[in-house]
Amino acid sequence: MLSKCSLALLLILIGIESWANRIGNGGNVTVCADAVSLLDFYESKTPPKYKGDAGSIEYKLIAKDVFKRMARVSKKLSNQYSERLDSVQDEIDFLDNVALTNAEDSLHVFKPADKDCDVKQIAIRKEVSLPGEKRFVFDKKLWDRLDAQNQAGLLVHEIVYEHFNKLGEVTSPKVRKVVGYLFQDEINAKDFWNLIKSLKLPLYPD
Helix, strand or coil: CCCHHHHHHHHHHHHHHHHHHHHCEEEEEEECCCCEEEHHHHHHCCCCCCCCCCCCCCHHHHHHHHHHHHHHCCHHHHHHHHHHHHHHHHHEEEECCCCCCCCCCCCCCCCCCCCCCEEEEEEEECCCCCCCCCCEEEEHHHHHHCCHHHHHHHHHHHHHHHHHHHCCCCCCHHHHHHHHHHCCCCCCHHHHHHHHHHCCCCCCCC
């Protein structure tokens, strides 16, 4: 049997996890005076494969292309994520003049050394409890500072996180590693599934 102390600690931990899930999880960006970058890309040092400003190339087309390329490593995941992409856009509430609550699920261990740079919350994924309520809240000011590749990366991040969360993940480091990989110039089944294996995710080749 659990002692009273152990039981109390267990209840506290359950409460913390429940609260974290209730306030939502989300995406993060590194914010500097001259640039905003998805944390996934900053950590993986992913170079811009899709060049161009948000106005000159459609971020949703980039996300579609990423999931299309993903068929090289898993047709099942490619189809699943592509289908979700068609609906996720309608579930985003872009808000001006807000500072989103820190979901504290990023668990990042480094950020730009420049004192004028920081890691900020750009997106919150929350539980939907009211009719017509949107599932995601995006900081529009930060969103507008992202280029098309980073905007696409944020959508891909939220879709992959949604899947991984159903597999039991409640933090985002593993999601960021997968997103960073998917935006590389060259992806292949061997490297992808080795990555999945190293992250100890319950996913398997088709």
